[in-house]
Amino acid sequence: MRYIKFLSFLIVLGLASCAPKVAKETTSDAKSTASGDFRSMAPKAGPARAIEIGKSTNFTLANGLKVIVVENHKLPQISYQLTIDRDPILEKEKAGLSSIAGSLLATGTTSKTKAEIDEAVDYIGASLSTNGTGGFASSLTKHSDKILALFSDVILKPSFPQNEFDKIKTQTLSGLQTEKDDPNAISSNVSSALTYGTNHPYGEITNEITVSNINLKDCVDYYHANFKPGTAYLVIVGDITPEVAKSKAENYFGGWTAGKTTPQAYAFPKPVEKTEVDFVDKAGAVQSVINITYAVDMKPGAEDVIPARVMNTILGSGFSGRLFKNLREDKAYTYGAYSSLEPNKLVGQFSANASVRNEVTDSAVTQFLIELNKMKTEPVTAKELELAKAFIAGGFARGLESPQTVANFALNTMMYNLPADYYETYLQKLAAVSIDDVSRVAKKYITPDMARIIVVGNKDEVMAKLTGFDKQDGKIQLYDIYANPKKDESSTVVDVDAKKLIDAYLTAIGGSKLDAVTSLDQTYSMEIQGMSMTTRMVQTAGKFYMAMSMQGSNVMKQVYDGEKAIAEQMGQSAPLEGEDLASMKEKANLFPERMYKTEGYTMEVKGIEDVNGKSCYKLVVTKPSGSKSTEFYDKETFLKVKEINVETSMGETSTTIVEYADYNAVDGITVPYTISISGPMPMPLVMKATSVKVNTPVDPMLFKI
Amino acid sequence: TNMGVNVSDLEMAMDKEVEKVQNELISETEFQKLRNQVESDYVTSNSRVAGIAESLATYYMFFGDANLINNELDRYLAVTREDIQAAAKKYMVPSNRVVLYYLPKSLDTKS
Numbered sequence: 001m002r003y004i005k006f007l008s009f010l011i012v013l014g015l016a017s018c019a020p021k022v023a024k025e026t027t028s029d030a031k032s033t034a035s036g037d038f039r040s041m042a043p044k045a046g047p048a049r050a051i052e053i054g055k056s057t058n059f060t061l062a063n064g065l066k067v068i069v070v071e072n073h074k075l076p077q078i079s080y081q082l083t084i085d086r087d088p089i090l091e092k093e094k095a096g097l098s099s100i101a102g103s104l105l106a107t108g109t110t111s112k113t114k115a116e117i118d119e120a121v122d123y124i125g126a127s128l129s130t131n132g133t134g135g136f137a138s139s140l141t142k143h144s145d146k147i148l149a150l151f152s153d154v155i156l157k158p159s160f161p162q163n164e165f166d167k168i169k170t171q172t173l174s175g176l177q178t179e180k181d182d183p184n185a186i187s188s189n190v191s192s193a194l195t196y197g198t199n200h201p202y203g204e205i206t207n208e209i210t211v212s213n214i215n216l217k218d219c220v221d222y223y224h225a226n227f228k229p230g231t232a233y234l235v236i237v238g239d240i241t242p243e244v245a246k247s248k249a250e251n252y253f254g255g256w257t258a259g260k261t262t263p264q265a266y267a268f269p270k271p272v273e274k275t276e277v278d279f280v281d282k283a284g285a286v287q288s289v290i291n292i293t294y295a296v297d298m299k300p301g302a303e304d305v306i307p308a309r310v311m312n313t314i315l316g317s318g319f320s321g322r323l324f325k326n327l328r329e330d331k332a333y334t335y336g337a338y339s340s341l342e343p344n345k346l347v348g349q350f351s352a353n354a355s356v357r358n359e360v361t362d363s364a365v366t367q368f369l370i371e372l373n374k375m376k377t378e379p380v381t382a383k384e385l386e387l388a389k390a391f392i393a394g395g396f397a398r399g400l401e402s403p404q405t406v407a408n409f410a411l412n413t414m415m416y417n418l419p420a421d422y423y424e425t426y427l428q429k430l431a432a433v434s435i436d437d438v439s440r441v442a443k444k445y446i447t448p449d450m451a452r453i454i455v456v457g458n459k460d461e462v463m464a465k466l467t468g469f470d471k472q473d474g475k476i477q478l479y480d481i482y483a484n485p486k487k488d489e490s491s492t493v494v495d496v497d498a499k500k501l502i503d504a505y506l507t508a509i510g511g512s513k514l515d516a517v518t519s520l521d522q523t524y525s526m527e528i529q530g531m532s533m534t535t536r537m538v539q540t541a542g543k544f545y546m547a548m549s550m551q552g553s554n555v556m557k558q559v560y561d562g563e564k565a566i567a568e569q570m571g572q573s574a575p576l577e578g579e580d581l582a583s584m585k586e587k588a589n590l591f592p593e594r595m596y597k598t599e600g601y602t603m604e605v606k607g608i609e610d611v612n613g614k615s616c617y618k619l620v621v622t623k624p625s626g627s628k629s630t631e632f633y634d635k636e637t638f639l640k641v642k643e644i645n646v647e648t649s650m651g652e653t654s655t656t657i658v659e660y661a662d663y664n665a666v667d668g669i670t671v672p673y674t675i676s677i678s679g680p681m682p683m684p685l686v687m688k689a690t691s692v693k694v695n696t697p698v699d700p701m702l703f704k705i
Numbered sequence: 706t707n708m709g710v711n712v713s714d715l716e717m718a719m720d721k722e723v724e725k726v727q728n729e730l731i732s733e734t735e736f737q738k739l740r741n742q743v744e745s746d747y748v749t750s751n752s753r754v755a756g757i758a759e760s761l762a763t764y765y766m767f768f769g770d771a772n773l774i775n776n777e778l779d780r781y782l783a784v785t786r787e788d789i790q791a792a793a794k795k796y797m798v799p800s801n802r803v804v805l806y807y808l809p810k811s812l813d814t815k816s
Contacts, residue, residue: 075752123738125745140745401753569808571711 051397053424056410057242061250063258064230068410069245070237072403078238079138079404080151085415086133086231086261088201088346094214096206098132098226100168101219105130107164109153114164120150130154132222134232141239145248152252158223165216170530176208177683183282183456184355186481187289190280191454193483195295195349196269202347203269207482229253230260233414237407268347269295274471275451280479281459281486283630283644284655288361288457291353292368296341296445298348301418305343306429307437308445312341313388314438315375315446316352320387322371323352331367333360341445345416350445358458362465365453369469372448379435393427460606489608489615498603501617502596504638510669514591517669519698524675524687535687543703544588560584561703582625593640600624608635611642612659639663639670655679667694712806726793730786743781 057069091097106129107114121128126139126147137151179185189205196203204210234253236245271294298304316323316339327337337354352372356364399405409423453469455462459478467474478486496504506514519540526533531550538545544560557568558576565576565584576584589595596603606618609632616632623629632642643658656679660672671692678684706715731739750756751774764773773780 075748077748077752123734123741125738125742140741140748143741571713572808 051400051427053400053409054403054406056406057245058410058414059242059246061229061254063254063256064228064232064260065249065253065256066233066414067245067249068233068235068407068414069240069242070235070403070407070410071241071245072237072406073239074403076141076239077138078141078144078236078240079136080148081136081235081237081407082134082151082155082232083235083411083415084133084226084228084232084261086226086228087264088266089226089264090199090201091204091210093210094218095204095210096172097214097218097222099206100165100172100211100214101222102130102132102134103168104160104165104219105135105154105158105223107168108159108161110157110159111153112150114161117150117154120146128154133226144240148248148252155227156253156256160216160220160223162216165219169211169214172211173208174683176206176211180208180481180684181282181678183285183287183289186280186282187291187353187454187456189481190278190456190479190483191291191293191351191452194278194452194454194479195293196347198483200266200269200347201264205482226261228259228261229256230258233411235407235411237403266346268297271295271447271450272452272472273450275449275453275469276472277453277455277466277470277476278479279459279463279466279476280454280456280481281463282456283458283657284646285358285456285458286653287355287357288364288455288462289353289355290361290364290368291351291454292365292372292448292451293349293351293353293454294447294451296348296350298341298343298445299345300343300412300416301422302343304441304444306426307433308341308343308441309392310385310388310430310433311375311380311438311441311445312339313391314380314384315339315371317388317391320391322375323354323368326367326371327354327356327364331360331363333357333364333367337364337368350447358461361455361457361462362469365455365466365469369448372446375442376446376448379439382435385433385435385438389430389433393430396426396430486610489610494605494607494617496605496617498605498619499597501605501619501633501638502593502603505593505633505640506591508638508670509591509663513668514594517590517694519693519695520590520671521691521693521696521698522671522689523691525690526685526687528681528685534690538698538702539588539590540698542588544584545702546587558584559703559705560588561705562588564705566705579625583627586623586625596621606630614641616641637663639672664689664692666692669694712808716804720799723793723797727790727797730790733786736786736789740782744778747778747781 054070054072057071058067060066089098106117109117112120117128124139124143124146126137126143128137128147128150129135135151135155137147139147189207193203193205198204234249236249240248298308313321315321316337318324318338321338323337323339327333328335333356334354337352339350339352341350342348352368354364354368412418413420413422449471453466455466457463463476463478467476470476476488478488480486510517519538521536521538521540523534523536526535533548533550533555535546535548542562544558544565546559547557548555555569557566559566559568560576560581565581566573567576567580568574586592595601601624602622604620606620608615609618610616611632611634615635617635619631619633621629621631627645627647629646630644631640633639634641640660642660645656645658647654647656656677659676660674661676662673663670664673671689673689673692675687675689676684677687706712751760757774760774761771764777765771
């Protein structure tokens with residue numbers, strides 16, 4: 001018989017080595033194996049070993065800092081984790097403060113600049129990071145004093161450099177810009193805001209307005225109020241004895257001035273009385289993000305936690321969860337459907353979620369509710385129970401491989417006041433979970449009749465079919481991405497005819513004066529990745545020119561000479577054909593809306609919609625090229641404020657959203673001086689007009705191809 | 706490249722860095738930093754059983770010697786600054802490479 005024998009061994013570096021053994025493989029002629037190819041048979045499992053959880057040594061420094069030491073010499077590494085166990089705080093109009101203040105700590109100390117800190121950490125091959133409630137540092141044993149010195153320096157002696165703060169703030173704002181269009185981020189933000197309420201720390205949304213409100217002094221104040229040893233834990237794990245750890249802790253953190261953070265208290269969020277559907281419109285979306293969620297009262301270490309974990313594993317954990325098997329394997333609605341049931345010291349949460357195609361959004365919600373109700377009303381099978389318990393037990397056991405796990409156990413035991421043997425008896429408690437226990441916690445924590453069904457998706461295509469799920473009043477609440485309620489006027493009967501609407505717009509931007517315009521030469525400035533760029537667009541006599549440049553040199557150019565078109569980038573030029581050429585031809589039209597009433601174009605007014613606080617007529621236009629645009633005209637001024645263009649190219653659909661603002665009169669016509677474009681790039685492009693020339697002579701060489 | 710930067714400028718700057726390694730020895734500080742990082746990476750990648758298994762499989766499969774798990778680190782630490790310079794000269798030959806420019810489709814502003 002063929003077998004492979006692995007011998008376990010220790011790796012010890014730098015010091016006397018333990019005898020390393022090499023894996024031996026006994027080869028034998030495969031053909032002589034009676035049972036065939038060995039690779040098709042999994043090796044038999046060995047006997048289950050008794051679980052032994054390592055011990056930790058705990059002590060408290062004079063300044064109140066609690067230190068937890070887990071000694072483990074398997075690897076020549078030591079890690080240090082600082083956790084400030086403060087109550088969550090309300091940041092209000094400065095949401096995002098703790099995160100920014102935390103990052104700032106590692107960017108400068110009283111003796112080192114960020115570059116010096118980074119170089120010192122890199123030199124020893126170590127890692128160091130800080131955050132709003134602590135930090136982490138780790139290195140090989142032989143560099144331990146160096147990394148400790150750096151770690152204690154950034155925690156105890158931060159210098160808060162203004163230029164580093166400005167950098168972090170700019171980076172954060174850029175990141176938030178990307179999030180504005182990300183349906184998963186929108187879902188997460190709106191779910192939190194609605195579930196916990198905006199007066200609760202868990203319900204606050206960090207956005208570009210709140211971050212803009214943050215200044216350096218706020219960060220300094222945050223640090224002084226929250227980085228207090230009396231509320232903190234220092235967890236030391238690895239190649240160190242408790243005696244040495246104690247002396248290091250005292251040496252590097254003993255000087256931290258004593259103090260504690262201020263306790264905070266919050267009301268438990270009010271649940272909905274009946275299930276409601278909340279919708280956030282994402283224009284042009286082809287799929288919906290569904291989140292069925294509500295708060296639960298379940299604290300770490302509570303008696304329900306372990307059975308609830310078993311229950312949630314059966315319902316929605318990974319590939320074996322019922323949600324996954326139903327919505328993905330059976331119905332093919334989604335790449336994955338999952339659920340989570342998280343205990344929390346302040347307030348826990350249940351969530352069942354998936355991203356599904358527009359067409360099956362309502363069907364997916366139906367299946368979610370079927371699974372939730374089934375879990376609530378029917379006992380699970382013995383097989384499901386055993387599988388879930390085996391899965392959790394296996395994960396627990398494998399986690400013990402890392403000394404970090406032992407440290408986390410010690411930390412949790414202290415932070416949550418768990419019984420001293422909580423983790424030692426974890427597997428016993430797990431084994432004792434019965435089908436009845438699972439039923440009990442399912443009845444208690446699975447409440448599909450008192451939930452929020454939050455959907456981020458294409459309002460026009462999806463929303464109407466979800467009204468049946470709203471048991472509150474059969475009406476769906478519409479929200480913007482900041483969880484502000486929005487009025488939905490799309491069902492309002494509209495008194496405007498499409499042709500009249502376009503006429504009103506054309507009148508607003510110049511009326512008869514438009515016919516006298518033979519050329520339009522517009523220059524815009526904008527910032528991309530912190531760099532200034534200029535775009536010039538010229539339209540005349542059926543020709544089109546557009547060039548983007550930086551500091552005088554062209555980055556990109558498009559030219560249509562009435563017949564042919566080219567696109568030039570980075571010095572490479574290529575002709576435009578087919579759909580791209582047709583699109584260029586459309587761009588050459590001065591005031592293309594004049595064409596909307598002609599043959600080949602169809603228009604439909606689709607009610608009223610709120611755009612940035614203003615009521616607008618919504619008009620869907622289909623162009624001869626086949627492309628569609630959804631356009632929004634201000635109800636009072638008739639100016640076009642927004643346009644959504646959906647294009648399909650090579651089987652891929654892309655959505656571009658353009659917003660027009662700051663209309664100004666120039667030589668009798670009215671044009672937008674601010675144009676914002678989002679879709680093609682991760683962040684919106686904001687163009688501001690610096691010059692608009694009407695009927696000035698244009699160099700014909702611009703259009704030479 | 707960031708917007709507004711010519712791809713060929715970036716390429717030239719990268720070529721210059723390669724030439725530097727070929728024509729000069731790296732500094733002692735950089736050298737020691739590399740050695741520290743190699744050692745740290747070695748420990749981290751073998752800190753879990755799964756990592757050890759992967760290392761063993763890689764050493765056996767590609768190098769024919771599972772025992773490398775015990776002495777590969779020493780082999781790295783035996784490398785000198787001169788060795789690094791010689792390797793750069795030997796392998797980083799312009800005629801041996803492919804340069805791929807990945808350029809974005811023209812930015813369609815649609816206004």
